[in-house]
Amino acid sequence: xxTLVLLSLLPLGVLSCSTSNLRGxxxxxxxxxxxxxxxxxxxxxxxxxxxxxxGLGDLSHASIVFSRDARYAYVFGRDGGLSKVDLLxxxxxxxxxxxxxxxxxxxxxxxxxxxxxxxTPGGIRIFDAGTLELLSEVSTGAKVVxxxxxxxxxxxxxxxEAGEIWIVDASNPRNPSVMRLADIGKQxxxxxxxxxxxxxxxxxxxxxxxxxxxxxxxERGARRVLAGYGRGEEPLPVFKMPxxxxxxxxxxxxxxxxxxxxxxxxxxxxxxxxxxRIPLRGQPVFxxxxxxxxxxxxxxxxxxxxxxxxxxxxxxxVVKELRPGRAVLHLEFTPRGEQAWISSRDDDAVAVYDTxxxxxxxxxxxxKPSGIFLTSRAAMTGF
Amino acid sequence: xxTLVLLSLLPLGVLSCSTSNLRGxxxxxxxxxxxxxxxxxxxxxxxxxxxxxxGLGDLSHASIVFSRDARYAYVFGRDGGLSKVDLLxxxxxxxxxxxxxxxxxxxxxxxxxxxxxxxTPGGIRIFDAGTLELLSEVSTGAKVVxxxxxxxxxxxxxxxEAGEIWIVDASNPRNPSVMRLADIGKQxxxxxxxxxxxxxxxxxxxxxxxxxxxxxxxERGARRVLAGYGRGEEPLPVFKMPxxxxxxxxxxxxxxxxxxxxxxxxxxxxxxxxxxRIPLRGQPVFxxxxxxxxxxxxxxxxxxxxxxxxxxxxxxxVVKELRPGRAVLHLEFTPRGEQAWISSRDDDAVAVYDTxxxxxxxxxxxxKPSGIFLTSRAAMTGF
Numbered sequence: 069x070x071t072l073v074l075l076s077l078l079p080l081g082v083l084s085c086s087t088s089n090l091r092g093x094x095x096x097x098x099x100x101x102x103x104x105x106x107x108x109x110x111x112x113x114x115x116x117x118x119x120x121x122x123g124l125g126d127l128s129h130a131s132i133v134f135s136r137d138a139r140y141a142y143v144f145g146r147d148g149g150l151s152k153v154d155l156l157x158x159x160x161x162x163x164x165x166x167x168x169x170x171x172x173x174x175x176x177x178x179x180x181x182x183x184x185x186x187x188t189p190g191g192i193r194i195f196d197a198g199t200l201e202l203l204s205e206v207s208t209g210a211k212v213v214x215x216x217x218x219x220x221x222x223x224x225x226x227x228x229e230a231g232e233i234w235i236v237d238a239s240n241p242r243n244p245s246v247m248r249l250a251d252i253g254k255q256x257x258x259x260x261x262x263x264x265x266x267x268x269x270x271x272x273x274x275x276x277x278x279x280x281x282x283x284x285x286x287e288r289g290a291r292r293v294l295a296g297y298g299r300g301e302e303p304l305p306v307f308k309m310p311x312x313x314x315x316x317x318x319x320x321x322x323x324x325x326x327x328x329x330x331x332x333x334x335x336x337x338x339x340x341x342x343x344x345r346i347p348l349r350g351q352p353v354f355x356x357x358x359x360x361x362x363x364x365x366x367x368x369x370x371x372x373x374x375x376x377x378x379x380x381x382x383x384x385x386v387v388k389e390l391r392p393g394r395a396v397l398h399l400e401f402t403p404r405g406e407q408a409w410i411s412s413r414d415d416d417a418v419a420v421y422d423t424x425x426x427x428x429x430x431x432x433x434x435x436k437p438s439g440i441f442l443t444s445r446a447a448m449t450g451f
Numbered sequence: 452x453x454t455l456v457l458l459s460l461l462p463l464g465v466l467s468c469s470t471s472n473l474r475g476x477x478x479x480x481x482x483x484x485x486x487x488x489x490x491x492x493x494x495x496x497x498x499x500x501x502x503x504x505x506g507l508g509d510l511s512h513a514s515i516v517f518s519r520d521a522r523y524a525y526v527f528g529r530d531g532g533l534s535k536v537d538l539l540x541x542x543x544x545x546x547x548x549x550x551x552x553x554x555x556x557x558x559x560x561x562x563x564x565x566x567x568x569x570x571t572p573g574g575i576r577i578f579d580a581g582t583l584e585l586l587s588e589v590s591t592g593a594k595v596v597x598x599x600x601x602x603x604x605x606x607x608x609x610x611x612e613a614g615e616i617w618i619v620d621a622s623n624p625r626n627p628s629v630m631r632l633a634d635i636g637k638q639x640x641x642x643x644x645x646x647x648x649x650x651x652x653x654x655x656x657x658x659x660x661x662x663x664x665x666x667x668x669x670e671r672g673a674r675r676v677l678a679g680y681g682r683g684e685e686p687l688p689v690f691k692m693p694x695x696x697x698x699x700x701x702x703x704x705x706x707x708x709x710x711x712x713x714x715x716x717x718x719x720x721x722x723x724x725x726x727x728r729i730p731l732r733g734q735p736v737f738x739x740x741x742x743x744x745x746x747x748x749x750x751x752x753x754x755x756x757x758x759x760x761x762x763x764x765x766x767x768x769v770v771k772e773l774r775p776g777r778a779v780l781h782l783e784f785t786p787r788g789e790q791a792w793i794s795s796r797d798d799d800a801v802a803v804y805d806t807x808x809x810x811x812x813x814x815x816x817x818x819k820p821s822g823i824f825l826t827s828r829a830a831m832t833g834f
Contacts, residue, residue, distance in 0.1 A: 094521025
């Protein structure tokens, strides 16, 4: 009661300030400005930039996850920096240098833990998501790639040199338990988990195929699928390694960018066999499914990195080609799929497309933009 | 308290006010208090109630959708009231009485339109999501049931008496176009869209089976699937109609509460045939898939409405039974599946469970709670 009375005595300016500053965080996002070490904050309703946060270190190959309330972005820098950025006040809330060389990270299912994956010295470090206090470390003796969260507060990742997949149960975060799956294949270079949280898949660089783990039955180990995937048989020059985090799950199919080849491979999630190959303009980097739709959008390595091609899943062929700008590095959809956000590094721009008409809805200035991450990822497994 | 007031008079006080009032909206939710005509606002991180908004009219059978920024809840009341509630300031921003008798609503893919489905006079009304201005009306001459949003700013719904499914393209919201699919089956009573936005399915009350529409090819019309579903052959007394909006899609399977029978039917999304029937304690009402997991949770009609049973999708059988309270009306998962929120009307409580351990994490007092809706629905097609 006293509190209420006192609040009513507050000057009007305070109340209006608090009301006008309020905003939802479901339509926010972050664009990585890799050269400047900054991130640009955006919103997807009016499609504008609303702020910028610098001082984040080396953001080449940066990745980002979001807190479960969609207020904070955790930025994993290449230099081992881990920063917690408040999207509402546009400032760094906390920042630690957690290793010498990091490549990605993940947030636990319950949102209480953040895990950073390290090249050097190799391993993962688990932090309290609130304070960034270091809770535990899992040493691997090999580069960690393809880290994802999985149900049960687990983190799953692959070891490049060792050819292993590790499943870390962090339910007890100061003393996590580790399950090691050995001999999963040569040189896993990236990995992802299916949207239902059941299957972890690692792409192999050292041989053809992918390693598949059923996380409902990890004791069964990994099996090899899609022997035609990879570059083992007929190695081609690879201008840029594809990313598997931009997995494209559309209905029963997964669309996987081939390594070095000018095609996307389509993996049937029921039979785990190859369903199709779709010819493309160049070497694909990301293949991303448009949510709630029937399209998969693909960007490319040099020399075709000014193009984006759109695959129709029903027809299993390219139906549209866009030219969003020079050096297209990434693309991200709004969660219900009505907009595609595409970064063009060499044009210092982010282009926003209407996915129904392919009309350009907006073009935002950004300094050498790379990754684009929207807060809707906070609600998704494996992002 | 005095300190707070003094601080608020200083210039710095304005900053601290605005910072302390800021919060993300990704972990918010709403619990319908049907008897009081109010909603309780909750957050799922600390699992607490943070406010209450009254004056919402008749909330029996109320449904709720969220704005794309996850700040506003649109509440569709049984009395035709449509209210836009600001979750951050806990107040009604706008409210209209849009018809005499409504049963549900949906929000368009782009978040700009809200559609209310009406029993009386029958039809849907399309409103501007910002202002609640009426933009257009589609008259049907029959009760509208099972309204959902679908990609392409479409609304899809069924007509109970007419036995039709209508697809309304609201891209031009003042002049929507309508596609009518006739003879889809007798007395469709509810409907849902698959998470990928491709298939609309209506349950039939007047005969056995479900009506399936491929929204990629609506010109092909509806086909009948799962002839064993329904009550046409051997009608049983139905104590409460099951809801299909709580569809449960787990991998390739859909789990559908049978009408009147003590079982869930499992529909294979690849072959569209019956994959299994799972015996249950009573007549199921909602069957809801735990996100990122392998469980489906089911609640029941009288006299078993104090129980919740948990199905393991891998084993295709019940593996757990909970007793959350008397008259369990609804359940909702946090978007990554670590918590289950369950309303117990006759115990005036909402129970929150840890889905990994089934431990009760919290129990919140609520006045005759029914539906529970979390803001993560803002990012999902068909919710």
